[in-house]
Amino acid sequence: MIHHMGERVKGAAGAGWFDNLPFHVATQTCENFGLLLLKGPTTNRQLVSDLDWAKSGHIGFTFLRHGPDAMIEKLAELERRRPNDNSLYRARFGVFFEWLRNREDDPAFDAIRDPVRQFIFDTYPVQKDALVLGVKNPRRKLHTHRSLSKERRLDFTKTGHALLQRGDVRKNDSNSFELLRYVPSNVADEIAHELNRVFTAERTAKKLGVTRATLSQLSQNRLIQPHFKHRGAVPGFHSNEIWRFATSVTKGWVPFLGNKSAAKWVSFQDAAKRCKCATWQVLGMVIPYGLPVTNPDRKKKLLSDHITCPRALARKYDEVERNAVTFLKAGNMLGCNTAQVEELVVRGLLTETPAFAIRSRKKYRTVELAGVHSLLNGDQQI
Template sequence: METYLIERLRHEADLPPQWLDMLPFYAAARMCEMLGAVATRGIRFYAKSLTEDDWYVCGGAGYAIAEKGEDGIRMLLSRLQDSFQNTKHDWGPRSTFGRLYEWLAHENDDEAYDPLRDLITRHVIQTMPVGPGDEIFGKDVATRRLHSLRSASLEFGAHPKRLRKLLHAAGIIGPESLSLSDDRVLFDAAGTQHVLERIGHAMPLKEAGKYINAPRPHERLLFDAGFIQPFIRGGTEQLKDHAFAKQDLDAFLNRLLAGAVEIDQDGRFLPIPDAARRANCAAMEIVRLILDRTLGHIGRRLDVSGYLSVLMDPEEVRSHVRGPELQGLNLRSVEKLLRVSTATVKALIKGKHLPSGEMLNPVNRCPQTYVREADLKIFMERFASIDVLARESGTRGHLLRPRLDAMKIHPAFVLSEVDLAFYDRRELSEVLNTR
């Protein structure tokens, strides 16, 4: 340090420029001593206890820092911050930099040290959670660069514990931050502004359902169908760890109610849950019809809010959700054509004597068994029950059966469930006058 100062006196114009040159001769010397004292004796050193020899050592240590310019000084500031990281004290610049900050802020107002004040100010703004409302060297901080969990919690009204969980789920803070105290967990303020604004009014799925006035379990149905989505998904399968933004829920309701006409609920227009039951369809099918603007008439109740305020005509809904028609005859029609009982038709299908298929009923959406007309025609042309044969022959079954047995004409199959015999018409064509 002494060599540098002497060279400044002798050959100031010829020296290579360095950061210290911004300070007057006396200020450069004193700043090196203060930097060295903080670096070698700690942030709470007692100045009056230092001897001339001590200050000599501090000056040399400080010059070794200052000759590296801004980078060297910021390395010292970062080292002081690191040593303060695991303490429980307030993490402000005064607490972190101790006597160095107090000397510049309160013990002198010499403008000669402004380059050092400006450097520390920039370092604090870039590495500490300070923002509007905070002061550094008596000047207000205009812009926030970093947030801590604590500062973000205070600004956006989110509980620190939930805020920590949501920021971790969103990948904004890493797992190494989970063990730190709220004011030690730092993250970019500008880059997370949008997320933080949403977190401030975020809610889990159960609360989201209450907010949009959707009865249980419709909030889960809306979530599963993708109509409402969390902007942050929790790290577990528990829905309470998801975060739904108030803005997103409002946008969903606005889409749901767009173009709705204010009417009173009557027997014709019903809310989504009631209309779904009346139309024999899923509630989410109705929501999709509404959002796709498929329905021609959408109403809303003035005395009810949100999801349950939406009204529609279930008959109109039914016309849109009706499924494809059965590809054949239902079992009731088969019974009438075969002139047999329900049990007989089921036994024929179970025994695979009568081909059948299954598809959803176009109205009630329930699985329904059907028989193709062509398959039924083939069956009726080939097989007939003893009762049908008796009617065709103008007799009765209990009289016809012994005659067939006597002629050694045996049934093609017998339905044990109903004890009913079916004969192959081809074997009977030469014996009986059948169709």
């Protein structure tokens, strides 16, 4: 740098961006930017030796001679290599940033301030109207986990699970959320819209008209899908999934008026008692087999307000049970063990009876008898 600036004093300067900077701007920027790279952000400028100032000027010059983009790219590299902490630009660029901030009374430094400030606005979660190098941030571009939940008035834990599902945070050893990358504002909008439509398990059960225990069983047996899929997530259900489940239960809806047989129909809870099974199992049977349902009062839309035909349900249970065999019996018929039967299920050659169709308390795993016969007759290749 010393040689280059000496040539500039002699009138032999080039025509690039760096050569057009005022002399004091060019030299000071080289030294202070180089000091950041040489000694780190926490360096005390008052304690820097003359030799280190000379080294710093040379290091800074190797970047600044190529224009502001080279300087910004180096700052971006420092950000990418940052330690895993919550510190922002002041801590990251300490000595260089503080030096530049103290030059606000000299407009000649705008050539350095402007690109650095824009880089900070584009790279860090700076809130709207926050002052950076003498200028207010016109709009927030990035969020942290906390700023997102606070500004959008979202539950902190629920927001964390949404970010975890997107891969923007992870769980650390203390089981706390750890931010991996800042969240762009457009993604923050999507998350806010998403979470405003995710309801707790208690509220979902109330919306559907079922008990909390029934909802838990429905979820465990994958009849209704929770919104957050990862392990240890808070149980929440999206409005779209709630609607999908409710309409799948009522897809066999028939009019109540004029339907004489419906006078003997009962609620899902009472149907469960008659068939000696759980309410969630009745709902499970209604969905795939399209059993008839209706609601005597059309103004009431909850599942608890609907009724179904207990005889149709019992007949369907009997039909499923007649056409099902245990894994052990299927293995004996096919000449294999239960592990091999399970492999046939995984391969799709046998169909396992769903848990909601098994009324026995012992809950033996069973497969459809028709599939076993198909394999015995050679209709399918094992």
